[in-house]
Amino acid sequence: MSRILIILAVVSVFGCSGNRSYDVANPVVGPPPPRYDNAEQIARAADAQGVIQQASFDTEAPLSMTTVIARVNGTPILAGQVLEPYAAKLAQASKQLPASEIRKAQEGIIKRELPPQIEQTIMVNEVKSKLTEEQLSAIDEQLDKFFDIEIEKMKAKAQVSNLAELEGALQQQGMSLVTLREMFGDRQLAGEYIKGRVTQDAPVTRAELLEEYNRRREEYAQPEQVKWQQLQVTFASHGSRSRAGEVYNKAIAELKAGSEFTDLVKKYSDGPLKDSGGHWDWTQPQSIANVEVRKSLAELPVGNLSQTIETDKAFLVVKLTGHRPASYTPFEEVQEEIRKSLINRRQEEQVETIIAELKDQAVIETMFDEGFFGGGVTLQ
Incomplete structure (x- = not known):
């Protein structure tokens, strides 16, 4: 201390x-x-x-x-x-x-x-x-x-x-x-x-700052992160898989007709974030529990929708809204903190x-x- x-x-x-x-x-x-x-x-x-x-x-x-x-x-x-x-x-x-x-x-x-x-x-x-x-x-x-x-x-x-x-x-x-x-x-x-x-x-010289930055480089590691929207129609909410499928297909039809994805999430989704448009904030991919959602997000360009994802409980479709690749905090952003330390x-x-x-x-x-x-x- x-x-x-x-x-x-x-x-x-x-x-x-x-x-x-x-x-x-x-x-x-x-x-x-x-x-x-x-x-x-x-x-x-x-x-x-x-x-x-x-x-x-x-x-x-x-x-x-x-x-x-x-x-x-x-x-x-x-x-x-x-x-x-x-x-x-x-x-x-x-x-x-x-x-x-x-x-x-x-x-x-x-x-x-x-x-x-x-x-x-x-x-x-x-x-x-x-x-x-x-x-x-x-x-x-x-x-x-x-x-x-x-x-x-x-x-x-x-x-x-x-x-x-x-x-x-x-x-x-x-x-x-x-x-x-x-x-x-x-x-x-x-x-x-x-x-x-x-x-x-x-x-403290710039050379000393850079040496310390490189020595502590892993402290400044920024993991890969993604954020996305998710429309989810669960079987239990509609009484059966077939009825959930009817609701899901109706949502997809309206999407193809030009409706906004956010509006459709609020209208048809029964997922936990439906009221906010199904937006999931920045998350490390490995922490996403649903493996199929994780795989789909890994393959999508930003702004694109996935194919239908069917689990044993629901039909889902996700839209990748942001992607941050793994990186390091730039030296310029931490050099003053390093100088003080x-x-x-x-x-x-x-x-x-x-x-x-x-x-x-x-x-x-x-x-x-x-x-x-x-x-x-x-x-x-």
């Missing part, structure tokens, strides 16, 4: 998935919530409330939202940063499942969602390490204006009229405004870091390289490392 191009999922208020991306096109973050920038600060905050204690790691017990589940260069990542979007569902599941199963579910979510959270934390730390408190404060003040607009969008989407109702709606989904602000803020800082590191490559691919490759370099230089510990909880701190 693209780290640059995918818009933050939690903007939709409901159905938050926890997916991470680093989109810098539309910054939205609110007044800075309480931030825990490193292990010392988080311990100090907890100690002030008298809740800090040495971890007693129980593999069967559900994780507290304030459990430190990873450290990135000493900066803690709490379980809540990963699990909060799923809190409502986990709480509901806890009414039916034992604690050990909830713990397994938590760990499954963390294994999936922790890696992008670690990447984001690394980048946020990189940004903060290069900015003064005054600069960070100025960024928050500027982004406050965007957040006010975003709040209105969230209220409209949640169909609420004030912040209290919005907060209630968010909490039903296991989220909160403070959490969203924190996530938006970190996402924006990470995005700004990526934006500053990703370089603009040389323009090549640029996106280059950017993605750069992002992967940047993140790999940061991770190589970082000290990363997670709850899945042996001994992580041995001397760690858990906030209860």
Whole structure:
């Protein structure tokens, strides 16, 4: 999933998935919530409330939202940063499942969602390490204006009229405004870091576009298609084959006398599309169920009528009204889409390289490392 191009999922208020991306096109973050920038600060905050204690790691017990589940260069990542979007569902599941199963579910979510959270934390730390408190404060003040607009969008989407109702709606989904602000803020800082590191490559050449077009040529394949009109007189509708034949022959006689085929379909046909003149839209020949109709259409020039087709249920005659041979979408029609995809691919490759370099230089510990909880701190 693209780290640059995918818009933050939690903007939709409901159905938050926890997916991470680093989109810098539309910054939205609110007044800075309480931030825990490193292990010392988080311990100090907890100690002030008298809740800090040495971890007693129980593999069967559900994780507290304030459990430190990873450290990135000493900066803690709490379980809540990963699990909060799923809190409502986990709480509901806890009414039916034992604690050990909830713990397994938590760990499954963390294994999936922790890696992008670690990447984001690394980048946020990189940004903060290069900015003064005054600069960070100025960024928050500027982004406050965007957040006010975003709040209105969230209220409209949640169909609420004030912040209290919005907060209630968010909490039903296991989220909160403070959490969203924190996530938006970190996402924006990470995005700004990526934006500053990703370089603009040389323009994509026509030769590169053509090479990519040829490589993906089958994606642009257009199968053969036909469209036709069909006059159908079924035996069942007229009580017998002979009576259906009389009606069918009358229609053919009028056709030979100069009547319009469309008018005759509406007058005599009892097929499914008779009211529209029996017109069947563009269809791949191999998907036409009636083999005889398929064969007749394959042999007809556009505008011509087939011979009478008799099945075990009806008399039919078809008229080919259009034919598109198998082809490929012309290069000129897709070159801009290809250009964008090549640029996106280059950017993605750069992002992967940047993140790999940061991770190589970082000290990363997670709850899945042996001994992580041995001397760690858990906030209860």
